[in-house]
Amino acid sequence: MLHGDIGDWLERLGSAAPTPGGGAAAALAAAAGAGLVEMVVNLTVGKKAYAEHEDHVRPIGAQARELRLRALELAGDDEAAFSAVMSAYGLPKATDGEKAARAAAVEAATADAAQPPLRVAEVAARVIELASALPGRSNRNVLSDVGIAASLALSALESSAINVEVNLAGLRDPATRDGLRKEIDAHLAAATLGREVVANIRAGVAR
């Protein structure tokens, strides 16, 4: 779980310290996107003008809240997985036996390290879907925040894809590579919807 002061965390992000890195930053963007969906629902539920949409938007808010907490957890998982890859690279490689053991450990840790960005991509895709279900049914005064939620989730999705693709390139086993490629492509399908949500809202708020 990511925690601590925001400014301190960003200071560590900017430093040469091995973690946090881009994976944790992507998870934070997904968490912020989820938080904005949740906020829009909280500013819609209980308002007379949107009473007829209450049953539709309430579960969206509950899911967004779960996704926000999950993304924050994944930011921490990403840091731990990256540390495990670094440890594997640090194993001894003096003998042939050591070299083989090290290569196997690096391969396993690299495959494991693809999991947090894959899960962040999954969360980000869900945030995009939730955001897409709000326009026309949520508080009109915070429609711009739905657009920002979709934009941040899109960036979290794209950033996670970059990280999964880096891990793919480092893997030797073609079956593991193909499996990961298929998974990330499935999540990336939500990007088109995300871009539509952002474009429609920009066209709408500028009216």
Place this chain on the structure above:
Amino acid sequence: MLHGDIGDWLERLGSAAPTPGGGAAAALAAAAGAGLVEMVVNLTVGKKAYAEHEDHVRPIGAQARELRLRALELAGDDEAAFSAVMSAYGLPKATDGEKAARAAAVEAATADAAQPPLRVAEVAARVIELASALPGRSNRNVLSDVGIAASLALSALESSAINVEVNLAGLRDPATRDGLRKEIDAHLAAATLGREVVANIRAGVAR
């Protein structure tokens, strides 16, 4: 200046509380993008393999650091500006005189509230330019983080544009509107470069 625990801040973001909202979330994404540019520079400077690029990348790191701190400051400014708009809307409107005074106060506060997202857009555009100057000259092992930096900055830029466009729509004076429109369009010009940086890096890391 944005501060406090990350999880608590995201909890407030998700709540019905008037601030923080999308503007502060966009500023946070810009700060994370700047932090990643800074990190990549810190993992390049002092490394033998990149010694010839040290004079090129060092100032990029220093500028990214400044932009990170500036974005964090702007997140706080955005919250304050939004609160001022809410206060203006809360002014009495019983008499014609009060109505006129309230309308003028709302107009002035709305124009002021466009400033933080405009500045975030400016910061995000700068982060994109800095990120674009790294590939080929920065540590190859963290090229993916340059792509994530550009992606987060792009989202910060797009999100800020959404917020400026909302403010524009709420303004009565055409000259103020045109001026703000020109400014945000100038910053948005960096979006093309940002998309190029992300696409090139994705193509490169997937090799």
